[in-house]
Amino acid sequence: MLEIPELRQEPCTKRWVIISPQRAKRPHSWGKEEGEKLQLPEWDASCPFCPGNEAQTPPEILSLKDEKGWRVRVIPNKYPALSPSEEPIQFEEKDPFVWLTGKGRHEVVIESPIHNNTWGNMGVRQMEDVIFSFLERYRALRDDKRVKYICIFRNHGERAGTSIIHPHSQIIATPIVPEQVRAEVEEARRYYDDRLRCAYCDVARKEREEGKRLIMESEHYFVFAPFASRMPFEVWVIPKRHNPSFDYISREEEKDLALVLENLFRAFYEGLSDPHYNVVFHSAPLRDSCEDYYHWHIEVLPRLTVQAGFELGTGIYINTVYPEEAAEYLRKYIKS
Amino acid sequence: MLEIPELRQEPCTKRWVIISPQRAKRPHSWGKEEGEKLQLPEWDASCPFCPGNEAQTPPEILSLKDEKGWRVRVIPNKYPALSPSEEPIQFEEKDPFVWLTGKGRHEVVIESPIHNNTWGNMGVRQMEDVIFSFLERYRALRDDKRVKYICIFRNHGERAGTSIIHPHSQIIATPIVPEQVRAEVEEARRYYDDRLRCAYCDVARKEREEGKRLIMESEHYFVFAPFASRMPFEVWVIPKRHNPSFDYISREEEKDLALVLENLFRAFYEGLSDPHYNVVFHSAPLRDSCEDYYHWHIEVLPRLTVQAGFELGTGIYINTVYPEEAAEYLRKYIKS
Numbered sequence: 113m114l115e116i117p118e119l120r121q122e123p124c125t126k127r128w129v130i131i132s133p134q135r136a137k138r139p140h141s142w143g144k145e146e147g148e149k150l151q152l153p154e155w156d157a158s159c160p161f162c163p164g165n166e167a168q169t170p171p172e173i174l175s176l177k178d179e180k181g182w183r184v185r186v187i188p189n190k191y192p193a194l195s196p197s198e199e200p201i202q203f204e205e206k207d208p209f210v211w212l213t214g215k216g217r218h219e220v221v222i223e224s225p226i227h228n229n230t231w232g233n234m235g236v237r238q239m240e241d242v243i244f245s246f247l248e249r250y251r252a253l254r255d256d257k258r259v260k261y262i263c264i265f266r267n268h269g270e271r272a273g274t275s276i277i278h279p280h281s282q283i284i285a286t287p288i289v290p291e292q293v294r295a296e297v298e299e300a301r302r303y304y305d306d307r308l309r310c311a312y313c314d315v316a317r318k319e320r321e322e323g324k325r326l327i328m329e330s331e332h333y334f335v336f337a338p339f340a341s342r343m344p345f346e347v348w349v350i351p352k353r354h355n356p357s358f359d360y361i362s363r364e365e366e367k368d369l370a371l372v373l374e375n376l377f378r379a380f381y382e383g384l385s386d387p388h389y390n391v392v393f394h395s396a397p398l399r400d401s402c403e404d405y406y407h408w409h410i411e412v413l414p415r416l417t418v419q420a421g422f423e424l425g426t427g428i429y430i431n432t433v434y435p436e437e438a439a440e441y442l443r444k445y446i447k448s
Numbered sequence: 449m450l451e452i453p454e455l456r457q458e459p460c461t462k463r464w465v466i467i468s469p470q471r472a473k474r475p476h477s478w479g480k481e482e483g484e485k486l487q488l489p490e491w492d493a494s495c496p497f498c499p500g501n502e503a504q505t506p507p508e509i510l511s512l513k514d515e516k517g518w519r520v521r522v523i524p525n526k527y528p529a530l531s532p533s534e535e536p537i538q539f540e541e542k543d544p545f546v547w548l549t550g551k552g553r554h555e556v557v558i559e560s561p562i563h564n565n566t567w568g569n570m571g572v573r574q575m576e577d578v579i580f581s582f583l584e585r586y587r588a589l590r591d592d593k594r595v596k597y598i599c600i601f602r603n604h605g606e607r608a609g610t611s612i613i614h615p616h617s618q619i620i621a622t623p624i625v626p627e628q629v630r631a632e633v634e635e636a637r638r639y640y641d642d643r644l645r646c647a648y649c650d651v652a653r654k655e656r657e658e659g660k661r662l663i664m665e666s667e668h669y670f671v672f673a674p675f676a677s678r679m680p681f682e683v684w685v686i687p688k689r690h691n692p693s694f695d696y697i698s699r700e701e702e703k704d705l706a707l708v709l710e711n712l713f714r715a716f717y718e719g720l721s722d723p724h725y726n727v728v729f730h731s732a733p734l735r736d737s738c739e740d741y742y743h744w745h746i747e748v749l750p751r752l753t754v755q756a757g758f759e760l761g762t763g764i765y766i767n768t769v770y771p772e773e774a775a776e777y778l779r780k781y782i783k784s
Contacts, residue, residue: 117531214453
């Protein structure tokens with residue numbers, strides 16, 4: 113068991129982290145203390161996302177239905193971070209300040225009619241519907257020329273920033289490229305220019321080769337705890353095929369992604385007792401070709417610890433669990 | 449009352465934020481619901497930082513004492529994020545990964561012998577001792593040539609990442625310059641190269657001129673809610689004199705800083721009912737002269753909301769309170 117802290121650098125982003133296990137509980141204790149599988153009903157009369165309460169949400173943008181009713185609904189967020197107004201975006205300037213009217217899209221993907229479903233227990237069929245909906249909306253939002261970036265994310269649990277329990281993800285389309293995304297793409301470009309290879313391809317190949325941080329491998333994806341994990345049990349899902357953008361995935365990759373996410377999140381659910389987490393899809397900016405060097409992927413950030421002043425002030429996360437131990441632990445809950 | 453979301457860019461760092469008040473409670477409601485002034489004893493037998501329990505902590509590095517006993521103690525963190533070992537730092541490489549043995553310093557400043565003191569109620573004299581201790585330690589740590597950056601920070605409350613209630617701050621000295629610090633310095637350099645003026649000086653001057661985000665002004669400092677505040681009630685304290693590094697402050701600036709912080713944190717304590725927050729001192733890297741363009745300052749980040757997937761994935765914070773409203777609200781609690 114390694115006990116001396118390490119400073120590790122993420123090869124793709126060049127972000128440093130401190131891995132300091134002395135400050136940690138041992139991995140096997142996480143499951144017992146953190147998260148608790150909530151005992152929830154299948155239907156909650158007071159939940160705006162439950163069947164029967166559809167009138168409490170804005171009209172739906174997309175819905176997947178069968179004879180039993182809807183399986184997934186996509187709606188505009190009732191309290192959007194960015195306004196969907198069609199008016200042109202205004203850029204304002206009053207030296208040294210610049211700002212824009214906050215136009216964009218903010219949608220909610222209600223992932224199941226069943227109130228107590230979550231990615232950890234919904235099963236593969238439902239997960240396929242969720243991913244299909246993400247793709248449909250990503251492709252539709254891409255057509256709006258004012259949109260420069262699309263972020264698909266999922267907040268699970270209060271510590272991850274959600275207040276609504278009913279299973280849902282969110283999509284925000286922004287009229288700017290976030291500077292963190294610019295930095296990520298820029299680092300990937302530098303790596304490519306130095307070696308004529310994609311950083312993410314290199315890292316994924318290495319993770320498979322070393323194996324100790326690998327959690328699972330499917331036909332189309334690698335799943336591993338990244339070398340410089342920022343948080344205990346951080347997980348990356350990286351497609352094997354080099355491809356900058358989520359919406360360019362094939363039908364087979366789409367199907368396989370459902371299998372992979374179902375397996376991974378069931379492992380989280382069982383192994384860590386339904387921990388709070390964020391999921392973020394990292395995909396290339398929309399109107400900025402970076403085919404050679406960017407590689408879309410999914411980052412899963414469990415919120416078992418709190419980011420404090422040091423993290424906020426320096427960007428260096430202090431992680432108390434070695435990713436090698438996290439991977440070893442999670443592998444036990446993966447179905448092969 | 450502005451109601452359309454805005455995307456604002458921080459001029460010093462170029463970070464974008466979304467300010468989306470529709471998602472907020474009104475400012476006047478913060479004080480009542482968030483935080484609650486804990487009813488705590490002045491002394492807690494089970495607290496390792498309380499007088500009488502000094503043997504429970506590592507031996508002290510610094511202590512300020514008078515006939516009644518110690519007023520401030522600085523100790524090594526018992527569970528350090530970085531190891532204080534004197535051995536040389538080892539840089540390791542196994543392409544594409546690089547890492548270092550995690551050497552550095554991690555100290556705790558116990559800010560008062562009184563268990564239920566906090567920056568919001570400790571008074572100016574005690575605050576002077578705290579700042580004096582920060583300076584002493586900063587100056588001492590600077591002498592270790594392996595140290596490249598020193599971060600002074602304070603985590604107040606569970607949502608800000610602390611588990612110990614007894615008033616304390618922390619100092620971490622790292623053997624690398626954090627990349628977020630590099631990026632901040634780099635942006636300041638670009639601004640300077642474009643205009644031959646310091647970005648922070650420009651912003652502070654503008655904030656005073658516009659006044660609507662200004663919270664207070666002392667002889668040596670401006671205190672304001674930054675234009676692109678990431679969080680509700682974010683506050684920056686910027687010294688009037690252009691100076692890249694905290695430890696270069698004069699005796700008068702040191703004294704005045706105690707007055708300013710006491711006043712500001714009392715306002716937080718009263719106006720927002722002792723909210724959870726992080727404080728971070730932003731000072732230049734130690735061995736990287738950036739006198740012309742970097743400007744040390746303090747950032748205060750209240751943790752009234754939770755950073756979710758969108759923030760983690762894009763770096764764009766969604767803030768629900770206009771800084772103009774936050775400043776107006778806080779001004780009412782500032783003693784003139």
